[in-house]
Amino acid sequence: MRFAFETVDVFTERRFxxxxxxVFPSAIGLSDAAMQALAAEFNLSETTxxxxxxDPANTVRMRIFxxxxxxAFAGHPSVGTAFVLARxxxxxxxxxxxxxxxxxxxxxxxxxxxxxxxxxxxxxxxxLSLGAELPREAIAxxxxxxxxxxxxxxxxxxxxxxxxxxxxxxxxPDALDRAQPDLRAFREAAAGRTDMGGRFSIFVYARGGAxxxxxxxxxxxxxxxxxxxxxxxxxxxxxxxSLSGDERADFSVMQGEAMGRPSLLRLHxxxxxxxxTASVAGRCVPVLRxxxxxxxxxxx
Numbered sequence: 001m002r003f004a005f006e007t008v009d010v011f012t013e014r015r016f017x018x019x020x021x022x023v024f025p026s027a028i029g030l031s032d033a034a035m036q037a038l039a040a041e042f043n044l045s046e047t048t049x050x051x052x053x054x055d056p057a058n059t060v061r062m063r064i065f066x067x068x069x070x071x072a073f074a075g076h077p078s079v080g081t082a083f084v085l086a087r088x089x090x091x092x093x094x095x096x097x098x099x100x101x102x103x104x105x106x107x108x109x110x111x112x113x114x115x116x117x118x119x120x121x122x123x124x125x126x127x128l129s130l131g132a133e134l135p136r137e138a139i140a141x142x143x144x145x146x147x148x149x150x151x152x153x154x155x156x157x158x159x160x161x162x163x164x165x166x167x168x169x170x171x172x173p174d175a176l177d178r179a180q181p182d183l184r185a186f187r188e189a190a191a192g193r194t195d196m197g198g199r200f201s202i203f204v205y206a207r208g209g210a211x212x213x214x215x216x217x218x219x220x221x222x223x224x225x226x227x228x229x230x231x232x233x234x235x236x237x238x239x240x241x242s243l244s245g246d247e248r249a250d251f252s253v254m255q256g257e258a259m260g261r262p263s264l265l266r267l268h269x270x271x272x273x274x275x276x277t278a279s280v281a282g283r284c285v286p287v288l289r290x291x292x293x294x295x296x297x298x299x300x
Contacts, residue, residue: 001029002291006084010076011228011255011263011282018256018263019228020287021080022047025088027063032070034294039065045226046077050085058097058104059090067222072197073102073163075230075280078122082107083284086117102126102163110281119283121266122230124162127275128238131159131195139169141185142202143217149175154243160235162278165196166203166216168236173206173213177258181217181224190220203232205253212236212253227256228263234278237269241278247271 005024012018022042027035027049039047044067051061062081064071071077082096086109090096094109103125110119136150139157143150149172150157157169171179181202190200201218214236216229233253241249248270256263269278 001294003027003030003294004289004291006286007288008080008083009285009287010080010083011230011265012261012285013283015285015287017261018282018285019076019080019226019261020044021077023081023084024049024292025084027051030294035063035065036070038292038294040067043067045223046071046074048077048081050081053097053099055099058099059092060085060096061099062105064100069198069221070101071164073100073105073125073231075122075232075234076228076282078105078107079120079230079280079282080284082109082120082122083117086120087286100125100163110283119281121279121281123277123279124231124234126161126163127272127277128235128242129161130239130242131161131165133158134167134169134189136169138185138189139167139202139204142182142189143169143171143179143204144182145171145175145179155239158239159195160239162231162234162238164231165199166201166229166232166235167196168203168205168232168239171204171206173208176204176206176213176215179204179215179217181219183219186217186220201232203229203236205236207240210249210251212251213257214253214255215258216255225259227259227261228265228282229255230265230280230282233265233267233280234269237267237278237280238276241269241271241276
């Protein structure tokens, strides 16, 4: 059996920037094992597989796999998959609704002056939730930094989620560029944790007002570093809003520069009846199209 796929670079306006994503627009017939094997074969941060929705009010059901496991929600796969589907004429106008295990991801597509789809904005499927705080020493060790380079005046390193949990920590601007994951420290920090869905990912950032630079490390899931992480940036925006008295806030985040894949993410967070919600927006660029050949044993 042959299954078509497309790859796109997400949160960038130029090819070979941003975060690459593989999308299978029609994954009917693929088994769970085949999806995981294809994601491992592509060796990207995530690969998505599109299926008919469980609820006809939604556009599609989307399954997201990283190199080792399925994910409940992820940002750049949501933006990139919606980009591929919208270019194929799916959705009602510029609105798409993607079913994921964490809920429903609402997407509004962005078009250029000629009407071509160039990107999109997603709203996280869950309001901000904050979990346990972690010692700055543990996070510093994970990022190969000195403890005093983890800034705790605004907030301690904390588990934050809008559908996908991350440890979010502020670091000194000069430390951000030097950070790199230490596998032993990651394993020690992750040991025994049950509050992160079997993952342990750290999102570090340095802030200059509304302009933020960030990096994300998830080596235990096979992602040494991620060039653009929408599902970490949305809780970051929510966390920063929660620390202020404002009703809403906007941020611009640069990520991926240390990897040679610069990414730009535009964040918006707001307070509502159900709590703090956030969205993330960015551009996309198509890169490749092809087919994957899957044996009968790998089909459902």
